[in-house]
Amino acid sequence: MKILITGFAGFIGFHAAREFLRRGWEVVGIDNFNDYYSVKLKRDRAAVLEALPGFSARELDICDLEGLRGAFAAEKPDVVLNLAAQPGVRYCIDHPFVYQKTNIEGFLNVLECCRHAAKVPKLVFASSSSVYGGNKKMPFEESDKVDTPISLYAATKKANELMAHTYSHLYGMQTIGLRLFTVYGAWYRPDMALSLFADAMLHGRPIKVFNNGDMLRDFTYVDDIVDGIVRVVESNALPAYDIFNIGNHRSEKLLDVINVLANSLGVEPKMEMLPMQAGDVYATYASIEKLNKAVGYEPKTTIREGIPVFAKWYREYHGL
Numbered sequence: 161m162k163i164l165i166t167g168f169a170g171f172i173g174f175h176a177a178r179e180f181l182r183r184g185w186e187v188v189g190i191d192n193f194n195d196y197y198s199v200k201l202k203r204d205r206a207a208v209l210e211a212l213p214g215f216s217a218r219e220l221d222i223c224d225l226e227g228l229r230g231a232f233a234a235e236k237p238d239v240v241l242n243l244a245a246q247p248g249v250r251y252c253i254d255h256p257f258v259y260q261k262t263n264i265e266g267f268l269n270v271l272e273c274c275r276h277a278a279k280v281p282k283l284v285f286a287s288s289s290s291v292y293g294g295n296k297k298m299p300f301e302e303s304d305k306v307d308t309p310i311s312l313y314a315a316t317k318k319a320n321e322l323m324a325h326t327y328s329h330l331y332g333m334q335t336i337g338l339r340l341f342t343v344y345g346a347w348y349r350p351d352m353a354l355s356l357f358a359d360a361m362l363h364g365r366p367i368k369v370f371n372n373g374d375m376l377r378d379f380t381y382v383d384d385i386v387d388g389i390v391r392v393v394e395s396n397a398l399p400a401y402d403i404f405n406i407g408n409h410r411s412e413k414l415l416d417v418i419n420v421l422a423n424s425l426g427v428e429p430k431m432e433m434l435p436m437q438a439g440d441v442y443a444t445y446a447s448i449e450k451l452n453k454a455v456g457y458e459p460k461t462t463i464r465e466g467i468p469v470f471a472k473w474y475r476e477y478h479g480l
């Protein structure tokens with residue numbers, strides 16, 4: 161079986177590609193290696209994958225419809241895992257059009273290429289917990305109303321869910337959306353809070369703590385996310401269209417997370433308390449019952465187990 165992973169040089173794409181290769185899949189990766197964050201980190205992840213048998217890569221932008229059509233025609237994947245996106249709930253305030261381009265137009269290209277493929281692949285795509293916006297009812301369930309996003313990023317992810325539903329309905333394609341909840345682990349994205357905290361802590365700078373640290377996040381270790389993705393990809397029992405949360409079902413206090421990280425790095429954190437940022441939500445907390453019932457998903461990793469793995473990788477990769 162062959163899986164085509166868009167955004168393979170990204171944090172989650174890298175881990176997912178590695179796991180699918182380990183399970184005997186042939187993996188084709190697509191990525192445009194954009195400079196939203198360190199291109200070197202993306203190239204380093206890609207180099208690890210390129211050394212593994214069964215992997216091949218194409219440097220390609222999903223907004224390049226002709227290029228993408230060519231890749232689909234040549235590769236004929238059984239499954240497409242769409243992870244390529246412009247992420248970040250804050251970056252969209254100053255860069256809205258990147259979101260429109262990659263997350264809407266690029267995603268439409270992926271849908272179109274799936275639709276017109278000789279053998280239509282199953283499409284599994286990354287949505288986000290951010291679609292729950294400022295919802296107060298916890299934990300977040302897939303049946304909750306998600307019509308009030310509070311960032312453009314969230315709006316594009318919700319749009320992806322709607323677009324995928326339309327394609328399933330009109331063309332009988334199987335499309336499954338996964339609402340990922342704050343993922344972390346080794347080979348992490350440098351723009352995420354844990355990385356920013358680690359960098360500041362290791363350089364003796366104060367960390368910027370928004371809403372005075374009064375925030376709750378369902379932090380999910382990347383191996384658990386990948387386990388959920390694999391279960392969805394390999395299941396033959398899912399409907400033509402569905403949406404699932406993939407989280408940890410543990411909503412952690414931000415200050416506890418900071419303490420676990422500081423302990424893992426062996427430093428005393430200095431904190432600069434700041435107000436809430438636009439686009440940020442107060443709390444995220446995933447109900448994972450639906451995915452558990454559908455494919456037996458059960459996350460295993462607590463932040464006390466997962467954060468030390470991230471901290472060790474961070475020190476080693478950055479030579480700190």
Ligand SMILES: NC(=O)c1ccc[n+]([C@@H]2O[C@H](COP(=O)([O-])OP(=O)(O)OC[C@H]3O[C@@H](n4cnc5c(N)ncnc54)[C@H](O)[C@@H]3O)[C@@H](O)[C@H]2O)c1
Pocket residue numbers: 166167168169170171172173190191192193194202220221222223242243244245246247248262266286287288289339340341342343344349
């Ligand atoms: N990391 C999280 O906590 C989290 C949470 C919810 C949802 N998600 C979603 O999961 C997916 C993967 O996230 P990640 O954390 O690995 O992000 P990432 O930025 O590390 O990975 C995305 C990859 O896609 C590539 N890419 C971006 N635009 C592209 C384009 N137009 N064409 C081709 N490649 C392109 C980037 O170069 C990057 O390598 C994204 O869709 C993201 O929105 C992530």
